[in-house]
Amino acid sequence: MSENTTAVRPPTAEQPQRGVSALLGSAAGRNTGLVVALVLLCVVGVITAGDRFADVDNVLTILRLAAVIGVVSVGMTFVITGGGIDLSVGAIVALSSVWATTLATQAMANDAHWLVIVFAALAVGAGCGVINGVLIAYGRIVAFIATLAMLAAARGLAEIISNRKTQIVNVPGFTAFFDASVLGVPVLVVIFALVAVVGWVVLNRTTFGRRTFAVGGNPEAARLAGIDVRRHTVLLYTLLGVCCGIAAVMLVARTTTGSSTHGGLYELDAIAAVVIGGTLLSGGRGTIAGTVFGVLIFTTLSNVFTLNNLSISAQAVAKGAIIVVAVLLQQRLARRSGA
């Protein structure tokens, strides 16, 4: 039974299903391991922290924390599926947050709408993404190096703009909007959910998504099939840049500050979430649902540790262990179905 299904159905070929049931069905089906891990973590949380863990407010806290890195990770899933990598996401988040809050503190005085903050952050993120993409696709700089350069430069620029000071945002409309809840769910979490759903649809149901798989799977074959691989690469990094912009807005709203220290090590958190989610680091295979689970696992883990008064250092060790175990398990599964 099981050997038949695994052999006949390759991991990237999805069954022809539609709508939300397909999203949930395929997500649960292919991510059993991740679901199990998440459930186990929750069990540990309930046992060790009891009601403090299994509390609605605590769950919302987890989700609010997951939301920001989650949006970045969804974008990262696209770049990695397309055969790339981006180390500069944390720095782009910082630069976007600083740039947007600078505008807020200067221009907001003249009663401009708070949406200016949002658009500024998105524009800065997109701009950084375009630069990354152009350097990689047209400048033929290896993605690792190009985005490493952006990592250094963007954070440096953020420090220059902010003078290394934390910029406090005091724009009532902005804070009110992002602090609100929709049917009890915080707006930040709603935004993450929207980004994830849109990301899933784009990756799995559009020409853009299909081309992403093709470019990541075999760039030469994609080029000879008539796909403009370089343009597509630029679009992928731009998309991730926009995601960083969105994350910056969310972070500014959550902390009511813009700072050049925002988004520290986001690149590692995002890549880790994407990889344990099941996206192939070498490109050509990617899953948004897996990434979402990956983000939730890491966030829940740190929540459980925090509730038990364990240090951040201990969290980091556990995180490292989880990455190794998850990747080992994945390789086992891949080998069993690959033959």
Added chain:
Amino acid sequence: MTTTTAPLLSVRGVVKRFPGVTALGGVDFDVRAGEVHCLLGQNGAGKSTLIKVLAGAHRPDEGEIRWQGEVVSFDNPTAAMSSGVAAIYQELDLVAGLSVADNVFLGHELSKAGFTRRAEAHRRTKALLDRLGHPDIPPDRDVGRLSAANQQIVSMARALSRDGRLLIMDEPSAVLDQDEVRTLFRVIRELTAQGVAIVYISHRMEEIREIGDRVTVLKDGRTVATGLPARETRTADLIRLMTGRDVEYAFPPRDPVDPAAPEVLVVRGLAAGERFSGVDFTVRAGEVVGLAGLVGSGRSEILEAVYGARRTTAGTVEVDGKRLRRGNVGAAVRAGVGLCPEERKSQGLLLDQAVYRNITVSTLSAFSRFGFLDNGAERARSQELTTALDVRPPGVDRAVRTLSGGNQQKVVLARWLLRECRVLLLDEPTRGVDVGARSEIYELIRDLSVRGVAVVVVSSEVEEVLGLADRVLVVREGRVVHEGPAREIDESRVLDLVMEGTAA
């Protein structure tokens, strides 16, 4: 030198299963010392699996392998190699960046107290290369800078460095031109004279006749005939054994091209630096033009340049009277040009992705509305094409990697059929394709041209160029040295033209 001594290697009832498939369902054959034993079978017959079992890369689930009379079980390739069995795979497993000598002794480095003995390694490598008739290959040269033919020699040297008694060669001629094949055969004859046995896998009947002693035929993972005399067995019989049906290895007959048919593809003065220059030709609707030439003559480069995949320094390409933007594949595809590239796996296919995704990759906009893909329509259209082209197995959700060479080529062809392209450029359309699928691909090319597609075919096999094409262009050292109707030229004349100047 085939004597009646006990076989060097004997394989009895070997079975190998993978999840969902039985790759080998009972294989029996013997290899004697000093013989060239040919393994023949269509793609998917189980040859590759058998090689891996023999070389220790896979363990058989059932059956017995005797090596020099003793039952053996090779746990890994190193165990097989130290017993004297070595495989030389189609995708050579050499490490570019390391020297020839380093590659030869990779995994069993010569060392003393942990320090490598470079001079000794060089000396022994030199001796091995001399034995293989290639004293010209320097042991300290980076392997990545050698030609495919010389890399193969290095692989053989590596096998011999472990005192190889049996070499398994997987389609060694696929990456070689005719001269290199001749050299390879000379080397093989010298090795067999020294008592080394060769298991030789090839699709090419004429090679089996020339180099083989005995033939074993595999079909669907089983031995259907073994120990047939390589020279006396009739080609028709071998093909029947391989395919289970009578297949005529023949080119479909063709009618003359309508001289009034419009010129679809017009190439004028095309040049790319030193690679080729002054290339002029036209292809009419319904015409097949063949490009003959040696590897490195510029034939594939010309095709790539027409497609916009290679930068040109001069000249123009027009399709239906419209000039294509230089060096732009997208423009060529939009104008209705399709390319089936030479390296199918690395340039043509998304190996881990489903068949239907490979077929629709160049036609995505036809299946999308506002960027949203209609997966059902994609699958349905792909299914129609794979059925029409008889792709086996027929499912479109299967990863392309699991298909055999001929079926993979059909998938690439289906991609361009779906686009209804005006010009089809085929680079080595039957490389790695077995005899049965070959005739089907010839038929397909014929059908396309009858439907008015302008076809350009590049092939190393002169017979194929002459059999398929209406008009033939002979390319030598980046120049077109002959152009004329295919029926007015024969194979030996083409070979003369191809080789001229290189013989001296």
